[in-house]
Amino acid sequence: MATSDSEFNSDLLLAHKLPETRYTYNERDVAIYALGIGACGQDAVDSDELKFVYHRNGQDLIQALPTFASLFTLGSLTEGLDLPGFKYDPSLLLHGQQYIEIYRPLPSKASLVNKVSLAGLQDKGKAAILELETRSYEEGSGELLCMNRTTVFLRGAGGFSNSSQPFSYKNYPSNQGLAVKIPQRQPLTVWEERTQPSQALLYRLSGDYNPLHSDPEFAKLAGFPRPILHGLCTLGFAIKAIIKCVCKGDPTAVKTISGRFLTTVFPGETLITEMWLEGLRVIYQTKVKERNKTVLAGYVDIRGLSSSL
Numbered sequence: 001m002a003t004s005d006s007e008f009n010s011d012l013l014l015a016h017k018l019p020e021t022r023y024t025y026n027e028r029d030v031a032i033y034a035l036g037i038g039a040c041g042q043d044a045v046d047s048d049e050l051k052f053v054y055h056r057n058g059q060d061l062i063q064a065l066p067t068f069a070s071l072f073t074l075g076s077l078t079e080g081l082d083l084p085g086f087k088y089d090p091s092l093l094l095h096g097q098q099y100i101e102i103y104r105p106l107p108s109k110a111s112l113v114n115k116v117s118l119a120g121l122q123d124k125g126k127a128a129i130l131e132l133e134t135r136s137y138e139e140g141s142g143e144l145l146c147m148n149r150t151t152v153f154l155r156g157a158g159g160f161s162n163s164s165q166p167f168s169y170k171n172y173p174s175n176q177g178l179a180v181k182i183p184q185r186q187p188l189t190v191w192e193e194r195t196q197p198s199q200a201l202l203y204r205l206s207g208d209y210n211p212l213h214s215d216p217e218f219a220k221l222a223g224f225p226r227p228i229l230h231g232l233c234t235l236g237f238a239i240k241a242i243i244k245c246v247c248k249g250d251p252t253a254v255k256t257i258s259g260r261f262l263t264t265v266f267p268g269e270t271l272i273t274e275m276w277l278e279g280l281r282v283i284y285q286t287k288v289k290e291r292n293k294t295v296l297a298g299y300v301d302i303r304g305l306s307s308s309l
């Protein structure tokens, strides 16, 4: 139990305002992120992916992948979160879910102001589930670019509220970010891609320097045999597969992304992403081939379909 019942005051917690954060990026950050989620990792001249890492055919700007938006939230959690009456051990934090709405294609460079709020907190006894919502506005124009909802699973931080009526707060519709129902039929399409043994070491250069992903001793203390892959890296691989297989390589087709991290991925493992189409929603699940385990499941809402699907 991370916080005793006497310390926890839900009114105080819900009235608490989280600080704004800022995020500035350029084309180099966009390309390093794309390399971190395996763009051109199997084929250096991949015709769908070169535009994410290089000025292909003289294109003006390197194109940002929609999952690049997940980095905008980095400041709130990686620098520690201060909530009144609520404590947790950051070394036991696991990423549980990510939900992203993209309102317009991400620019290749920008300065953003992030408005952060508490979207949920649940006492699950053995763990607490904490959700943060981040709305990212372009500095200058003030235009809303995207919204991220980050769910973290805080092992050992449950039991902070009255156990006969555990605290449960959510400020968003229940159909957003839920674990999806995977269809029983054969998938429309399947994409297989091996992550590199050094994948987490490359991905961390995009700003998530949690030693859980790089330091063998730290990973052991957190309960893992070796460093694990960032959840957002796995999500990046999966959504990149959907862009390639369903969106014909067009990253701007992606409107909404939802994913729940079901079990841990180790760098070097092979990811198999299965995709089903239901209207303009792509349901997907990603498995680790070597262990035949489903590690991620969710959906992507797209703006339209190419005629060949």
Ligand SMILES: CCCCCCC/C=C/C(=O)SCCNC(=O)CCNC(=O)[C@H](O)C(C)(C)COP(=O)(O)OP(=O)(O)OC[C@H]1O[C@@H](n2cnc3c(N)ncnc32)[C@H](O)[C@@H]1OP(=O)(O)O
Binding pocket: 070, 071, 073, 074, 077, 078, 093, 094, 095, 096, 097, 124, 129, 150, 151, 152, 153, 208, 210, 228, 229, 230, 231, 232, 260, 261, 262, 263, 264, 265
């Ligand atoms: C840029 C911002 C970055 C923020 C994050 C920074 C830090 C990043 C860290 C990582 O990337 S960690 C790597 C990625 N994440 C993982 O590898 C986690 C994989 N998932 C798991 O290992 C397990 O799912 C779990 C999270 C340990 C939970 O498993 P457990 O068996 O303990 O839970 P249950 O008993 O099944 O369920 C209890 C309760 O919790 C709900 N729940 C379960 N899993 C999740 C989840 N992934 N997300 C949200 N909620 C989850 C579940 O529904 C149960 O609730 P009730 O049904 O009882 O209401």
